[in-house]
Amino acid sequence: MTEPALARQLWTFSDLLAKAGLDPAEVRLLRHQTVADTGMTPYLLWRDDRPAFEDYQAVQTLGNRAKLSAPYWACFVCPPGETLFVGVYRAERKGFGDQDRTDPLTGRTERELGTGEVDAYDLAPAPTLSDYIGRLTIDWGLGTRSWIQRGDGTPKPVAELRREFRDPAYPGHSELLLKLTDVPGLPASWREVLRSARGVYLLTCPRTKEQYVGSACGTGGFLSRWSDYAANGHGGNVALKSREPSEYQISILEVSASTATEGDVLAAEGRWKRKLQSREMGLNRN
Numbered sequence: 439m440t441e442p443a444l445a446r447q448l449w450t451f452s453d454l455l456a457k458a459g460l461d462p463a464e465v466r467l468l469r470h471q472t473v474a475d476t477g478m479t480p481y482l483l484w485r486d487d488r489p490a491f492e493d494y495q496a497v498q499t500l501g502n503r504a505k506l507s508a509p510y511w512a513c514f515v516c517p518p519g520e521t522l523f524v525g526v527y528r529a530e531r532k533g534f535g536d537q538d539r540t541d542p543l544t545g546r547t548e549r550e551l552g553t554g555e556v557d558a559y560d561l562a563p564a565p566t567l568s569d570y571i572g573r574l575t576i577d578w579g580l581g582t583r584s585w586i587q588r589g590d591g592t593p594k595p596v597a598e599l600r601r602e603f604r605d606p607a608y609p610g611h612s613e614l615l616l617k618l619t620d621v622p623g624l625p626a627s628w629r630e631v632l633r634s635a636r637g638v639y640l641l642t643c644p645r646t647k648e649q650y651v652g653s654a655c656g657t658g659g660f661l662s663r664w665s666d667y668a669a670n671g672h673g674g675n676v677a678l679k680s681r682e683p684s685e686y687q688i689s690i691l692e693v694s695a696s697t698a699t700e701g702d703v704l705a706a707e708g709r710w711k712r713k714l715q716s717r718e719m720g721l722n723r724n
Contacts, residue, residue: 450593451523451576455512458566460526465589466508469578470495471516474544477622477668481515483542484524490542491515491524496559497535497548503557505586506531510564512589514576517606518620518628520597523574527561534558572603611635611690618686621661621668632661637693638707639663640714641686641721650721651691651714653707655700664688 452462470480483491495513498506511529514521535556537549548556567574576594581587605625608614616624618641624632636659641650654663667686691710694703716722 449595451512451596452589452593454567454570454596455589460510460566460589462589464508465510465512465526466506466529467512467514467587467589467591467594468495468506469514469516469521469582469585469587471582471585472543473619473622476545478543478545479516479623480543481517481522482623484515487542492561494542496561497539497541498557498559499553500555500557502586503531506557506559508589510566510589511561512567514578518616518624519609520575520606521578521594522572523567523570523576525568525571526564526566528564530560532558532560570599573600574598575600611693614688614690616664616688618664618668618688621664621688624661629661632664633659635659635690635693636698636703638691638703638710640689640691640710641667642689643685643721644687645685648721649714649716649719651707651711651716653703655703660690 451467455462455465473479480491480494483494495511506529509528509530511527513524513527515524516522535548535558537556538547540547541551544551575597577597578594579592581592605627608625608628608631636654636656638651638653639660641652642648652663654660656662658665692706694706711717711722714720717724
């Protein structure tokens with residue numbers, strides 16, 4: 439049976455590991471999800487510069503040493519809304535990392551980042567499941583803060599097996615749901631769609647249950663407006679300053695017609711503020 443046929447019959451990533459001859463207990467699952475203040479993500483590193491990605495994941499903080507203590511790492515990155523498999527590596531700690539090494543994600547040295555001592559690992563790509571690299575996505579579950587997990591821990595269902603690697607397709611305006619930190623790394627095709635669309639959007643904070651209704655009226659559409667939020671955390675709105683950008687989710691409430699004036703868009707924004715009561719029970723102040 440071919441590996442792709444096998445994947446269709448199995449439902450969890452640990453099943454795949456076991457069938458491929460690896461004991462899931464000897465594997466650590468790493469979900470690389472950090473977003474640098476420049477907008478760079480591990481997904482973009484992996485997609486555009488594989489050596490830089492492998493350099494990035496080969497250095498880890500001392501606090502994660504015990505969690506990473508396993509002979510194999512199965513690594514994943516995070517395109518918008520997905521957890522994408524990018525390979526199994528044989529991992530061996532080789533000592534402390536160089537404080538003057540430049541981190542590929544941030545463009546700063548470990549000394550500048552103030553991370554203290556770090557561990558450096560030898561990572562050798564393993565042939566195990568190599569046919570699935572860039573094609574297999576899994577459901578990581580709700581514990582996204584736990585970016586290191588055991589291969590024999592909570593099962594990770596296989597979500598999709600594609601014919602080839604591709605950026606995720608744009609889901610449509612009504613289905614779009616992003617984290618604010620996803621915006622800088624959006625695929626080019628998504629950016630083009632959002633750059634050409636204007637209208638009314640919603641920011642929600644799952645932690646506080648607060649919401650904010652805003653509008654994109656000018657050149658650059660939704661993309662320009664959301665990029666401002668991602669860059670400075672509040673886009674000029676004082677009420678938003680009290681929340682970390684990573685806490686916000688974005689959705690589109692209404693897309694304006696191409697013939698709509700700025701006044702039309704602002705009027706639509708006002709209607710949504712009244713409907714959702716975002717002045718009384720949210721972060722809108724006007």
